[in-house]
Amino acid sequence: xxxxxxxxxxxxxxxxxxxxxxxxxxxxxxxxxxxxxxxxxxxxxxxxxxxxxxxxxxxxxxxxxxxxxxxxxxxxxxxxxxxxxxxxxxxxxxxxxxxxxxxxxxxxxxxxxxxxxxxxxxxxxxxxxxxxxxxxxxxxxxxxxxxxxxxxxxxxxxxxxxxxxxxxxxxxxxxxxxxxxxxxxxxxxxxxxxxxxxxxxxxxxxxxxxxxxxxxxxxxxxxxxxxxxxxxxxxxxxxxxxxxxxxxxxxxxxxxxxxxxxxxxxxxxxxxxxxxxxxxxxxxxxxxxxxxxxxxxxxxxxxxxxxxxxxxxxxxxxxxxxxxxxxxxxxxxxxxxxxxxxxxxxxxxxx
Numbered sequence: 001x002x003x004x005x006x007x008x009x010x011x012x013x014x015x016x017x018x019x020x021x022x023x024x025x026x027x028x029x030x031x032x033x034x035x036x037x038x039x040x041x042x043x044x045x046x047x048x049x050x051x052x053x054x055x056x057x058x059x060x061x062x063x064x065x066x067x068x069x070x071x072x073x074x075x076x077x078x079x080x081x082x083x084x085x086x087x088x089x090x091x092x093x094x095x096x097x098x099x100x101x102x103x104x105x106x107x108x109x110x111x112x113x114x115x116x117x118x119x120x121x122x123x124x125x126x127x128x129x130x131x132x133x134x135x136x137x138x139x140x141x142x143x144x145x146x147x148x149x150x151x152x153x154x155x156x157x158x159x160x161x162x163x164x165x166x167x168x169x170x171x172x173x174x175x176x177x178x179x180x181x182x183x184x185x186x187x188x189x190x191x192x193x194x195x196x197x198x199x200x201x202x203x204x205x206x207x208x209x210x211x212x213x214x215x216x217x218x219x220x221x222x223x224x225x226x227x228x229x230x231x232x233x234x235x236x237x238x239x240x241x242x243x244x245x246x247x248x249x250x251x252x253x254x255x256x257x258x259x260x261x262x263x264x265x266x267x268x269x270x271x272x273x274x275x276x277x278x279x280x281x282x283x284x285x286x287x288x289x290x291x292x293x294x295x296x297x298x299x300x301x302x303x304x305x306x307x308x309x310x311x312x313x314x315x316x317x318x319x320x321x322x323x324x325x326x327x328x329x330x331x332x333x334x335x336x337x338x339x340x341x342x343x344x345x346x347x348x349x350x351x
Contacts, residue, residue: 003112007033008324010102010116011081012089015043017294017309018122019072024317025120026079027341030324033114034081035104037088037129039149042069044124047257058307068306078346086149087111088129092119092267092290100289107143118320121276121285121292122313123264131255133164138224138231138251145231146251156182162234162246164221165254166190171197171205173254178213187215187246189236219244264296272298282319283312289323291316 009025011018014036022032040046045054045065053062063071087104095101095115102114130148138146150156150173161183163174170188177183195202195216208214217236225233225245234251236244270277270286275298278284283291293312295304302308322330335341 004115005033005082005112006115007031008116009033009118009120009320010035010100010114011120011122012036012102013043013122013124013294013296014038014041014083014085015122015124015294016045016068016072016306017124017313018043018120019069019076020310021120021122021293021313021316022076022079022081023072024314025320026076026081027335027344028317028321029344030118030317030321031079032081032120033084033116035084035087035089035102035114037086039085041073041083041085042066045069054306056305056307078344084112088263090263092263094287098289107147109143117289117324119290120313120316120320121264121290121296122294122309123296124294130253130257133221133251133253133255135221135224135234137226141231141251145249146253148253150176150252156250158184159249160185160247161187161250161252162248163188163252163254164190165256166192166194167196167254167256168198168201169256170254171195171201173252174214175201175204175208177252178208184249185215186213187217187248189217189219189221189234189246191218191220193218217244217246278312281315283316284319291320 009030009032011021011032011034014034018034019041022034025032038047042065045068050066051064053064054068055062057063057068084104087106089102090105091103093101099115099117100119102116102119103110104112156177161177163170163186174186174188177186205214209216219236219238221234222237223235224231225235231251233245233247236246238244269290276285276292276296278292278297278299280299283293285292293316294309321328333341335345
């Protein structure tokens with residue numbers, strides 16, 4: 001059974017705008033839970049330009065995507081948000097009491113449910129999901145013997161593991177599987193004889209091959225073999241028109257990730273050009289209690305910039321605070337002078 005978590009606010013997406021949404025909600029005294037399909041915070045900043053420079057963040061002349069993520073995590077630390085990584089929001093349903101029931105999945109299996117009074121969609125260009133290995137019958141083993149993320153250590157010990165892919169994640173995972181006797185054997189399969197990873201990892205990979213702890217096979221997986229309802233091997237087509245059979249206990253697919261709008265498109269929210277329509281006064285969507293910010297939204301004059309997303313998150317937080325507590329005074333307070341805001345931030349008064 002999926003656990004049920006009751007909360008006032010659920011943020012979908014842990015990219016820069018989603019993290020700043022947590023900050024603005026925290027200033028309003030609203031505790032949040034955050035769901036993201038990735039294993040870490042940072043969204044597009046971490047996945048696409050973790051070490052590339054960003055020059056247009058206010059008062060920060062230069063930082064990388066990784067540095068910006070770390071700064072935002074430090075900024076929201078006083079509010080202690082609860083993160084739920086590696087989960088994709090699959091369904092969103094209004095309840096009779098006005099709250100929203102939000103369901104998440106892992107490997108297409110129901111994982112967790114939330115009952116929340118407000119939802120903030122900060123999904124950016126979409127959920128970053130693994131590029132699938134499309135082989136007939138393979139999906140039947142997803143989450144059991146076929147994985148898009150490295151399975152737990154106790155599930156790998158003594159196993160024959162085949163890793164598919166040729167970039168950083170595939171190389172790093174293949175190396176990790178050889179450490180401390182985790183796997184009985186490790187074979188990396190890639191369609192080309194050139195791997196793309198850091199110099200350090202490529203050197204380590206080469207050393208493990210030389211020591212016989214890791215095998216590199218050039219080719220493409222073309223089929224699977226089963227035995228007693230279990231995945232027992234994969235067939236690999238090589239460049240010289242040969243077909244090899246690689247026995248395995250587990251298959252780890254690391255072919256990269258790509259953004260997909262995914263289930264958001266099926267939640268009944270008003271959309272235009274695959275983006276959510278919002279009010280620029282509150283960044284509310286067409287459904288009460290659901291707000292959207294960042295690259296996932298559209299409105300006249302919209303610019304897909306992080307700084308614009310920060311503004312949107314600020315306005316959405318104020319609107320949500322008024323929705324959650326209609327009797328609140330609504331008086332604007334400033335972190336420079338408000339004892340309440342400074343208390344929420346854990347700051348010592350400067351007066």
